[in-house]
Amino acid sequence: MSPLLSRVSPLALLASLSFSSAAVAADINVPANTTVSGQKTFGGTDKITVGAGGKLTSSANPTLNQTSTSTGVSVDNFGTIESTGTGTRAIRFNSGTAMSFTLTNEAGATIQSQNDALQVGTAVTSGTITVNNYGLIQATGTGSNNGQAIDFGNIVAGTASITINNFATGVLQTADADGVRPGNNATINNYGQIISNNFQTNSGADGIDFQTSTGGTVNNYAGGLISGGRHGINISYDPTANKTTSSITVTNYAGGQIIGRNGSGVGSDVGGTVINYGLISGDIDNIAGVANGDGDGVDIDYIGNITNYGTIRGTGAKGVGSDGKTNTSQGVAIGGGVIDNKAGATIIGQADGILVDNSSEGPAFGAVTITNAGTIQGTTRYGVYINSTQNNTITNSGTITGGGGQAIVFGSGDDTLNIRTGSVINGTVDGGAGNDRISLSGTGTFAGAINFETLSVDDGVWTLTGTQSYSSGVTVAGGAELVASGTIGNLVTIAAGGRLSGSGTLGALDLSGVVSPGAGAISTLTVTGNATFRSGSVYQIDANAAGAADKIIVGGTAALAGSVQVTAASGNYAPSTSYAIVQAAGGVSGSFASVSTDLAFLTPSLSYNANNAYLTLSRNGVFFQSVAANRNQRAVAAALDTTPTASPLFLAVVGKSAAGARAAFDGLSGEGVTGALNVGLESNRLFGSTLADAGQFWRSGETRDANGISISATTPALGYASLESKKGPIAPRMTQEPARLWRMWISGFGQSARLGGDAAQGSATQRTSLGGGAIGLDAAVLPNLLLGFAGGYSAGGASTDQRSTHVDTHGWHIGGYGVFTFDPNYISASLAFSDFDNYSRRSVFGLGTGETANANFGSRVLRARVEIGRDVDLFGLRATPFAAVETAHIWTDGFTETTAAFPGFAGLSALTFAARETDSLPLYFGARFKRSFALDNGWRLTPDLSLAYVHEFEPTRALLASFASAPSAAFTIAGARPDENYLQVKGGLRLDVSASVALFASFEGEYGGRTQSYAGRGGLKVAW
Known part of the structure; x- marks a missing residue:
């Protein structure tokens, strides 16, 4: 081997094999705790790996640059990938419209640059893009050098599948721009933090900005935070890029937070669907130099669908919007659609709880249906304000409050307000123009509204208070009850099976059901106009022995029909007592078909003159015994029947119903x-x-x-066991046990018993x-x-x-x-x-x-x-x-x-x-059983059992x-x-x-x- 080659380090050799020149794409591997400098290129199915403690760095734009079509590139970063240049990017995918790659930034790893930390620079239309972040991806630049942590904003159309997963340890953040621009139809699953910051006058710093794409999906899970320097989440409208029917879908789970620090928690210039279990908040941060801000919890300019289980709030506003109108803060601002605020949930705005319009103080784009079982509150203005020419519906079983004095204001459509059990409305309710209706269902109290044409009590029991007016009148359906506690200035129609009670004032009355002034207490019901009692109607009257009874005073005419039912209070009734039950200034016509009472011993009758109807209760000849239900009651009743009719005791019973008399017999017995x-x-x-x-x-x-051997006082012992078998000392043997003639005993006893009643006899348990x-x-x-x-x-x-x-x-x-x-x-x-x-x-x-x-x-x-x-x-x-x-x-x-x-x-x-004098004569037939057992200590235990049949001849x-x-x-x-017969044990x-x-x-x-x-x-x- 050449001495030169022998001196080449293995690490350098590995590096020379792993990296080629920037012009040639290949797998890239940065070993752990190693720094590699310079721009690197990739494409195809290249695998890029940076080990723990390793760093891939350059000042180039970008440090990692795609130069050929990516069909399956994977990036797995355990260390750092960065670009240190001014306004540069760390990773850029920039080749081809068909693109697939997976990027995983592991826990503790960092991808960073001044401009976009991760960018797709071309208009990708197909492929699969997945980002899994457990670490930090950030853009640190401000002003002209700013960028996004992830910028897929060039993907504006097509079928590409985009998924961004930010896990619990993951952070996606920017210093002066949108945190994430996810691209068209992307899905973001956030468990960690997505944070965008704005530097002075930059108003485009949203946590997630879908820009003018056709939409996307955000799932913010427990512990997840999406916080934008302007909006938390936003999508914009551009007639050349998307449509008003475009929408985003946002689900914020319990424990999740979506915050717009100088704008909306969720903002959409198009449509949207929001499901919230956590907190969505639109705030104002009052950064110096930023003049305008509109803090709405959720702001959907066009048609939206909002379901809230948590809290949606708007905490403030300043300046003007892009339309030049003064900004105001709403919990929800929407252009139409559906809002469902569940029990325990809250929608609150510094100005309005909910505002429905076109986002520029004009009529909304569509009708709205609002269902509230929680709390809706406008702190300084309206609970719900609807600017609309369409037919809108509010159903309330929760609380709606308008801090400015008006809780609900409808527009000019034919609107419906459904009031349900549990409804609380703090402030006035204005139906606006149109033919508007109020429906009451369940049980509760309603203080009234203005500019509604009809009110219907559809089921349950409802009390109307205050002064109310409905030009087309009030109707009470069969099975429902209206308690008139205030003034209703128009016609009240009671359907068959319906009920009217209370002591208020009506404009007119059309009765096919039941009327009962006072609802159990003697009262007067006033009708300023005409009263019509239809065939089959029932007038229920409470009366007492002092001469007082329910009454209906009619300012116009009274047309009588139907029946009268009298419920009389207990008391000392005179032989005959009369009551005025209808007084009509315009005169009485017709008559009641029948009259009945629950009193057993007084008979009712009716009489009339020109302006009055009278009820008279007179003593009848019915004996007290005739209503008794058992022997005891009959015995008491028979005694009462013999008492003078003027005696206080007689009078105390005679004014009772049959059931009341039976109770009196039991009480007197x-x-x-x-x-x-x-x-x-x-x-x-x-x-x-x-x-x-x-x-x-x-x-x-x-x-x-x-x-321990049992013997009698006079009989010798029968025998003794052997000495070896004894368990204790042996007494001297005796031919005869000494006689014990005397005994003294002491005993305590106790008993608890239940003697059942006898229905025929009338005795109680x-x-x-x-x-x-x-x-x-x-x-x-x-x-x-x-x-x-x-x-x-x-x-x-x-x-x-x-x-x-x-x-x-x-x-x-x-x-x-x-x-x-x-x-x-x-x-x-x-x-x-x-x-x-x-x-x-x-x-x-x-x-x-x-x-x-x-x-x-x-x-x-x-x-x-x-x-x-x-x-x-x-x-x-x-x-x-x-x-x-x-x-x-x-x-x-x-x-x-x-x-x-x-x-x-x-x-x-x-x-x-x-x-x-009373006798008892029981006879017993039975048997006893016993057996004795000698114990080791010389004691003797004797259990016994006795069973007997008993017959009582005198019970x-x-x-x-x-x-x-x-x-x-x-x-x-x-x-x-x-x-008479029982078992004794x-x-x-x-x-x-x-x-x-x-x-x-x-x-x-x-x-x-x-x-x-x-x-x-x-x-x-x-x-x-």
Whole structure:
């Protein structure tokens, strides 16, 4: 090898192989961390690669120059490609009209020059161009040396596919010109930043400028920023290059921002489609020397389609536009089309929220349809201003505000304003010239508008306030309701099925539906002109016992037809009460075909004279009993029927509807006081059951030897286990267990129950709860005979919510019990006596008196129980079939309620309850099962289960009452009661911890068709 060749470095050799002269195109490779200087040319399918830290630089224009047709050139830059000359470009594609290339600028890489960093210099018409930017592409020149980061502006026609992807780390920026000129029908997908800056007077610095192409698409994703020194995104109009029907499509996603810092966020001199989820803003930056600026959020001069889920705003304007007109700032300025502002979205302009015109204060190029569910606001002028000769529509369920006092202004077309539920309009509404219409749908309040010819209530309920006038009148459709709260100066027509209410003033009335002045309150409706009641119409009237009723005052004539329906308030009605329901200054003609009322005991009738129609309510002969729906109601009604017709109690009920009377019967009945019977009987039963359980405890054999072998008091032990098997110490052997004759026990008990109501009887559901305790002492007076006695205390309550009644009961108990065994049979008996103090409190409803009736009374219960049974062995269990009968008798003292309205005295609704005796006679058939288990520590555990069928021969729980204000009228009222047949389930555990001490606990449930109760006991027994 030549010494000269041996001294040539491998790197230099590689460079000599990789690069040829500038005149010959070939692959270009700049290794990592290497600088290569000079202009390079390329074409065809050349691959150009700059490694990380590498640099391709020159002062030439451009540094990379296409000299032959590009059919598949790829540029992959990890380092820097730059031109350092004045007004020069870094990369230029400049050969042929058919062109395809892919350029990828990686993260951390830079392509830069003073003029265009990347340019296509020829009018390409076909091919595929793709740019993927993860790094920085920038043009740093200003003034005459400025340029774009990407300039494909020479591509103005044809079918070339252009895609520019600026990823999250990517930055496309300029110092004094448009950021990107993407070319005809290009698509830009931006996740990063596209920023153009303007230097002093340069007004052409848009973030993205489609120039006069036929359009393109911009997708700005979350985190993406497009910010222009003038417009954020723009397309211009040139009659020689594109058409007014040309358009751009911009989608700004949530988290994306498109900002024009001295112009529009999105501006189009032609058409456009904008879908916004993020922020689009047109601002004014007040740079010195820049006199003019028009900050519109979105400005589409011709026909556009805008859907907004986010915020579109215009924050200010200055100077004049290209047409010489003073600039004003709008959230949206448009020449026609569709605007849909979604719920939660905002369109706001420093002057107008939305301006529709030809961009020079002339009529718009097309009609506009605006749907608003969000917020539209003009800060100093109009919410929506439409300069148009065409037929435009606004549908509002959101908020429209005009800071200058006018919220909505239409043009001279035949316009429609649709008001929907949720609509709020701050400022006046002007329909302008033409035949304009307002449609109300949903529910809300409308304060009116000017220069509209018709208003229709199409569905829902709408309240009209203020003074409103519609030359062609107001119509209310079937199923809709108009609440007249202000003045409507023209004809109001109510279609069949429609409804008119309120207390306002109408110019005239044509009624085929329903009119109800006041809508539930007694009011007067005024008609200044004529009123016509059509056949099938309904006049609904509210009336009261004081002689007041709804009224319609007519300034002209009243032509009557249809029917009258009377809803009368509760009250003390006189035998006959008359009301003037129509007064017509011009006279009354015709008559109503019928009249009806919801009152059960008053009959309505109608009469007329020349200028009036009258309603009269007169007492009829209907008995209260005839509207009662069950036995309890009939009992109360029968008593009321015997009271004097002039008594306050009679008058309080006679003015009611059938349903109102039934509610009054329930309120007067005092049915919930029967809860004292249920709580008293159950408290006594649980105490008595505790006595019976104590006897069963003894009978099952509770005395044991020290090693846990159960024996009786007199029977020798049957045997003993071997010493080796014992788990604990062994007591000395005895031939007989010492007798333990005495036992003392203490027990607590509680219960919660639901007694279902009976529809035929008319009783309501009652819920009871109680708790108490008992202590007892007994002795085995004979080896087979136990006698004992006990005492106890309990407290409980009963609530009958449907009768607004609560009863509290407190009582003490004493009793005795005994068990006699004759193996394997037994007989047991117990006797329990209880004395109770009861307090009842009930709120009386259905009369309107607002009284609360209180009472304090006593009651006593005596219960006896007898049970027989027999023990048998069943698969290792002790099974005990048994039968038992109980008889209980409760004495309830007589008493009279006092009322909170008259403390210490009986009010209108107070009752007197007679002394009453009530029986209970349940019969039990069942069986018990138990088995004992010796524990390792010498204790013994005995679980048991009892199942029984119960039949109650005397389930009725009733009291005899009379009205304190009319004591001769007595009635029997029945409350909630137990089922006649139900299942009783008991389960328990007994733990013998020594020969003398045992703990016990049990659960008891009773399940019937209407009644369910749950009770529990627990306690301690000690024997000696």
